[in-house]
Amino acid sequence: MNLHADPAAFAEPDDGIAKGAVLLEIRNISLAFGGVKALTDISFNVRKGEIRAIIGPNGAGKTSMLNVVNGFYTPQKGSITFRGRERRAMKPHHAVGQGIARTFQNVALFKGMSTLDNIMAGRSVMMKRNILWQMIWHGPALKEEIAHREVVEEIIDFLEIQHIRHTPVGKLPYGLQKRVELGRALAMEPSLLLLDEPMAGMNLEEKEDMSRFILDVNQQRGTTIALIEHDMGVVMDLSDRVVVLDYGKIIADGAPDQVKNDQGVIDAYLGVPH
Numbered sequence: 001m002n003l004h005a006d007p008a009a010f011a012e013p014d015d016g017i018a019k020g021a022v023l024l025e026i027r028n029i030s031l032a033f034g035g036v037k038a039l040t041d042i043s044f045n046v047r048k049g050e051i052r053a054i055i056g057p058n059g060a061g062k063t064s065m066l067n068v069v070n071g072f073y074t075p076q077k078g079s080i081t082f083r084g085r086e087r088r089a090m091k092p093h094h095a096v097g098q099g100i101a102r103t104f105q106n107v108a109l110f111k112g113m114s115t116l117d118n119i120m121a122g123r124s125v126m127m128k129r130n131i132l133w134q135m136i137w138h139g140p141a142l143k144e145e146i147a148h149r150e151v152v153e154e155i156i157d158f159l160e161i162q163h164i165r166h167t168p169v170g171k172l173p174y175g176l177q178k179r180v181e182l183g184r185a186l187a188m189e190p191s192l193l194l195l196d197e198p199m200a201g202m203n204l205e206e207k208e209d210m211s212r213f214i215l216d217v218n219q220q221r222g223t224t225i226a227l228i229e230h231d232m233g234v235v236m237d238l239s240d241r242v243v244v245l246d247y248g249k250i251i252a253d254g255a256p257d258q259v260k261n262d263q264g265v266i267d268a269y270l271g272v273p274h
Helices: 062-069 092-098 115-121 131-136 140-158 174-187 204-221 232-238 256-260 263-270
Strands: 022-033 036-047 051-055 077-082 085-087 100-102 192-196 224-228 241-246 249-254
Touching: 022 062, 022 224, 036 062, 036 077, 036 224, 036 241, 036 249, 051 062, 051 204, 051 232, 062 077, 062 192, 062 224, 092 100, 100 174, 115 140, 115 174, 140 174, 174 192, 174 204, 204 224, 204 232, 232 256, 241 256, 241 263, 249 256, 249 263, 256 263
Parallel strands: 051 224, 051 241, 100 192, 192 224
Antiparallel strands: 022 036, 022 077, 077 085, 241 249
């Protein structure tokens, strides 16, 4: 099934939250490692259906913020409300269970496994049959796997990677590995997709392709996206709102044009003369 032709194949996550309402609320988050402050009193939100960019210079705390959202780090202060449920600490597998998926700054794939098997790994959190049934691979377990493989094949068609379906991902160029990692995250059917520098290391053509896929995921599937990205052209073209971090603090938050012309952002990050 071609997902470009059939948006319904990627149905919008039904979480009871209206489009444009707050899906993720970050309140007064502070995170430190010993005496090093990674984040200081961070507060912003992500609305359902939007693409929310998080930008800033290296070391600003962007990846640390994503790691707090999906449970890799536990902040010393503050709370996060996702889909109406407030929390301060959560394990990554709990985040996945609640509908949060992510990609990483450095590609994190099973290099010896094929593209199909890597994306299939993203479906494991949705498999209901226990390990014994899966070992037998018969009856209900077989039917379940066939259903999940159909979803994976839809994602492969959507990302236009049919030609590398059976290729070990360790043999793929970096840009295609990034696309496979996106596929694995999509296989989890997230309400919130966290993308950590999805364009890093890509040439212009690869960036154009990835930008198109991100927009399609957002517009066709209705998936809310929060992304970290250094390419300001990509940020300005894709995002609905932008939050800017510098030394672990927020220095601007607003529409792309508003942020681009903020003098504090120019001085700290963009480097455009006064």
